Amino acid sequence: xxxxxxxxxxxxxxxxxxxxxxxxxxxxxxxxxxxxxxxxxxxxxxxxxxxxxxxxxxxxxxxxxxxxxxxxxxxxxxxxxxxxxxxxxxxxxxxxxxxxxxxxxxxxxxxxxxxxxxxxxxxxxx
Numbered sequence: 001x002x003x004x005x006x007x008x009x010x011x012x013x014x015x016x017x018x019x020x021x022x023x024x025x026x027x028x029x030x031x032x033x034x035x036x037x038x039x040x041x042x043x044x045x046x047x048x049x050x051x052x053x054x055x056x057x058x059x060x061x062x063x064x065x066x067x068x069x070x071x072x073x074x075x076x077x078x079x080x081x082x083x084x085x086x087x088x089x090x091x092x093x094x095x096x097x098x099x100x101x102x103x104x105x106x107x108x109x110x111x112x113x114x115x116x117x118x119x120x121x122x123x124x125x126x
Contacts, residue, residue: 007068008043008051015041015055018063022053 012018019041023030029044030053041053056063071077 003069003071005049005067006070008049009066009068010051010053010063011056011058011061011066012053012063013056013061014063015039015053018053 010018010022019030022028022043026045031042031044033040033042035054038055043051043053
């Protein structure tokens with residue numbers, strides 16, 4: 001499938017409760033990875049797209065899921081998303097994710113909401 005979903009991420013107001021709920025509901029294997037002062041929980045399902053959970057970094061913001069879609073060229077995909085959304089905001093730079101590749105920042109689209117883009121390869125990441 002072209003442009004498949006490759007990672008889903010939950011930013012939650014209560015990480016312990018989310019881990020307990022989703023871990024039992026879907027029988028996901030969850031692995032905590034230290035990230036500075038915080039913890040990122042990797043979601044490892046038996047089959048399908050994996051992901052992660054983290055404490056929502058913005059106080060007062062409700063919990064939300066963000067899906068990442070694989071693209072061949074993160075910079076071109078970001079520019080295209082901004083053009084199509086007519087948001088007019090300048091592209092935000094992509095960031096490196098340890099052992100995962102390059103991740104584009106989410107783009108807000110008035111019609112579609114927030115979307116993330118993800119590039120698995122470390123080649124030509126600049």
